[in-house]
Amino acid sequence: MNPARTAFRALLPVLERGVSALDRSASAFLQPRRARGKLLLQPYVGWGTPGRVEVSGRVLLPRTMRPPQTGDPRLRNVRNALRRLFSREVGGIGVTGTLDGVPARAVSDSDGYFTLVFTLAEPLGAGWHEAALSLDGREGTTTARVQIVAQARFGIISDLDDTVIQSDVTSVPRMLLTVLTGNARTRSPFPGVSALYRALTHSEHERNPIFYVSSSPWNFFDLLLSFLSYRHIPLGPLFLRNWGVDLLAGHGGYKHEVIERLLTRFPDLPFVLIGDSGEKDPEIYAEVVRRHPQRILGVYIRDVTEAHRDTGVMTLRDEVRHTGIDLVLAADSLNAASHAMSLGLITPDGYRGVLESVTRST
Numbered sequence: 001m002n003p004a005r006t007a008f009r010a011l012l013p014v015l016e017r018g019v020s021a022l023d024r025s026a027s028a029f030l031q032p033r034r035a036r037g038k039l040l041l042q043p044y045v046g047w048g049t050p051g052r053v054e055v056s057g058r059v060l061l062p063r064t065m066r067p068p069q070t071g072d073p074r075l076r077n078v079r080n081a082l083r084r085l086f087s088r089e090v091g092g093i094g095v096t097g098t099l100d101g102v103p104a105r106a107v108s109d110s111d112g113y114f115t116l117v118f119t120l121a122e123p124l125g126a127g128w129h130e131a132a133l134s135l136d137g138r139e140g141t142t143t144a145r146v147q148i149v150a151q152a153r154f155g156i157i158s159d160l161d162d163t164v165i166q167s168d169v170t171s172v173p174r175m176l177l178t179v180l181t182g183n184a185r186t187r188s189p190f191p192g193v194s195a196l197y198r199a200l201t202h203s204e205h206e207r208n209p210i211f212y213v214s215s216s217p218w219n220f221f222d223l224l225l226s227f228l229s230y231r232h233i234p235l236g237p238l239f240l241r242n243w244g245v246d247l248l249a250g251h252g253g254y255k256h257e258v259i260e261r262l263l264t265r266f267p268d269l270p271f272v273l274i275g276d277s278g279e280k281d282p283e284i285y286a287e288v289v290r291r292h293p294q295r296i297l298g299v300y301i302r303d304v305t306e307a308h309r310d311t312g313v314m315t316l317r318d319e320v321r322h323t324g325i326d327l328v329l330a331a332d333s334l335n336a337a338s339h340a341m342s343l344g345l346i347t348p349d350g351y352r353g354v355l356e357s358v359t360r361s362t
Contacts, residue, residue, distance in 0.1 A: 039090055043143070049150065049266070091109055094137075097131050099118045104116040126149065153203055156272045185226075215254070215279075216240050276304050286299075298343060299320065
């Protein structure tokens, strides 16, 4: 292992404790003052089973940003990205929600995050529902979309950066240029992604749920949600990360933890895993297959790296194959669609939709 990386990992716990102490001190001074002003309630996409649902979100000070346009200057996009990254969170604020007449309440933590848990006496039907959220002592309500998972054939767990949305994560300078200067309408999806994901989520009799697990910070939630909507990519709950020191610790443990959580919450649901070769998705997904070979139907890895990385992914493919599961290193969405059709995960019509989409993009 690189000596510098080894030293950084050894110092990381000390760095985290120092930053946490500074954050607590700053919060003790700032939070009471922020709580007296106008507040923004930002709900995330809720999810759960017919009897138990979670809706998370964040309490922030408002920020001024107009809806994105394709012709927005890069400088405006940079300013908006910085506004997102340097959000001003508000802790100690009560949040109340109602879902199908059932109430739930939580208090935002020092980073502004909250999670409402609804336990429903009357089970909700599969599909999309809405929860009404409000801040204690404040006027107005905010709507959160909630995905109830039931009667699905399988679920999809997908990465976002360089899997769905082109982010150039293999090059830090290019990634920063892409992320900071783009917006929800100028950022580009990979050809065929929308058609592939629609084919996977919409089968003849069921709607298969999709979950997005990314190392992007929660600060970019609204941008990513707008991107999915604008590009007609199926909506699903997003699992992102807190902006701070924990982003420097790598995303392997975090992503694995979220996947294990989903497997536990939906014990009868098999999954398709989709990622890219740019970071650690092949290793993470291979470990998930080793632990749960009966729960994974297939693994699709978008090839976004050089040949030397492909060699390592192909080694993992051979190891995973011993469990009876295919790990497919796909050059594009069409390769993944072809394999998915061979497994019966998408229909021939779904495959033709991906083919037409990829052809139009070339």
